[in-house]
Amino acid sequence: MLEYKVIFHIDEINKWKLLLGNVSNLLNGIDNEKLYIEVLANSEAVKYYDTNQDLDVDINTMESLNKKGVKFVACNNALKAYDIKQENIIHFIDIVPAGVVELVKKQSEGYFYLKP
Amino acid sequence: MLEYKVIFHIDEINKWKLLLGNVSNLLNGIDNEKLYIEVLANSEAVKYYDTNQDLDVDINTMESLNKKGVKFVACNNALKAYDIKQENIIHFIDIVPAGVVELVKKQSEGYFYLKP
Amino acid sequence: MLEYKVIFHIDEINKWKLLLGNVSNLLNGIDNEKLYIEVLANSEAVKYYDTNQDLDVDINTMESLNKKGVKFVACNNALKAYDIKQENIIHFIDIVPAGVVELVKKQSEGYFYLKP
Numbered sequence: 001m002l003e004y005k006v007i008f009h010i011d012e013i014n015k016w017k018l019l020l021g022n023v024s025n026l027l028n029g030i031d032n033e034k035l036y037i038e039v040l041a042n043s044e045a046v047k048y049y050d051t052n053q054d055l056d057v058d059i060n061t062m063e064s065l066n067k068k069g070v071k072f073v074a075c076n077n078a079l080k081a082y083d084i085k086q087e088n089i090i091h092f093i094d095i096v097p098a099g100v101v102e103l104v105k106k107q108s109e110g111y112f113y114l115k116p
Numbered sequence: 117m118l119e120y121k122v123i124f125h126i127d128e129i130n131k132w133k134l135l136l137g138n139v140s141n142l143l144n145g146i147d148n149e150k151l152y153i154e155v156l157a158n159s160e161a162v163k164y165y166d167t168n169q170d171l172d173v174d175i176n177t178m179e180s181l182n183k184k185g186v187k188f189v190a191c192n193n194a195l196k197a198y199d200i201k202q203e204n205i206i207h208f209i210d211i212v213p214a215g216v217v218e219l220v221k222k223q224s225e226g227y228f229y230l231k232p
Numbered sequence: 233m234l235e236y237k238v239i240f241h242i243d244e245i246n247k248w249k250l251l252l253g254n255v256s257n258l259l260n261g262i263d264n265e266k267l268y269i270e271v272l273a274n275s276e277a278v279k280y281y282d283t284n285q286d287l288d289v290d291i292n293t294m295e296s297l298n299k300k301g302v303k304f305v306a307c308n309n310a311l312k313a314y315d316i317k318q319e320n321i322i323h324f325i326d327i328v329p330a331g332v333v334e335l336v337k338k339q340s341e342g343y344f345y346l347k348p
Contacts, residue, residue, distance in 0.1 A: 145330035
């Protein structure tokens with residue numbers, strides 16, 4: 001069986017709707033292959049993970065994607081830069097020390113890069 | 117002979133001029149290698165393919181690039197989302213069911229990803 | 233020892249601060265591996281290299297990164313398009329004939345693509 005590994009990169013807060021649609025379309029469009037999908041947010045895009053911000057977050061879609069195996073990841077450098085406390089972010093978000101390092105390491109593991 | 121396979125991703129309508137310039141520069145800058153170039157448009161960028169929209173489309177450059185082998189592709193999810201009829205899009209455009217799937221599959225075939 | 237090769241692509245002038253932060257975070261976040269980092273600027277982003285423009289350029293960070301091995305590269309097509317003279321660009325900038333060709337060739341040499 002073929003398998004695909006994909007890392008989505010988002011660093012603009014206003015790209016989340018587009019990104020979540022892309023991830024959904026990818027999941028719906030791949031039938032017989034194993035899919036590993038990670039969404040890596042750095043820079044201002046991490047604000048979307050902060051439950052203390054008054055943003056129009058599509059938490060239902062995120063949770064549904066997460067239940068289908070999509071990993072959502074935050075860059076800790078960005079969390080600190082935007083003064084976001086780790087205890088305030090959505091519970092299923094993983095944190096990595098540096099988003100760019102994650103983007104590089106995942107590509108070295110065969111992940112394909114997509115930037116909506 | 118070396119060969120390069122490149123997939124350009126565009127999802128913003130205002131990036132078309134930049135993208136077409138990039139594709140032209142790539143074709144002009146590679147001499148002795150075989151080039152496979154695909155332009156994959158999803159999200160609002162597919163409107164550029166719609167002959168019914170009153171956009172300032174550089175159809176001459178697109179046709180010239182297409183005659184040199186550049187494939188222009190539209191995401192059908194996006195066509196449907198923007199209510200664009202398949203019979204109204206530029207005649208040499210190919211359609212794929214999902215743009216993100218195409219971006220992943222092409223990368224798995226060795227295409228390099230570029231996002232102008 | 234592992235080694236990572238990374239090419240950062242920038243074509244928007246307002247992304248420089250984000251990009252320089254990303255490059256710094258990458259350098260700080262990778263400890264035991266050899267890193268090859270290139271920053272490729274094309275389109276309007278090359279204006280940042282022009283010492284004749286009145287831009288708020290973070291030359292200290294750029295020089296510091298350059299001394300740590302980061303290569304800064306300009307697309308000559310873009311320099312010509314924006315009428316920037318080669319003698320006016322920052323002294324440690326390399327010039328390639330076409331930025332997109334460089335982005336493709338570097339990927340063919342195993343560089344990972346990142347677009348902040």
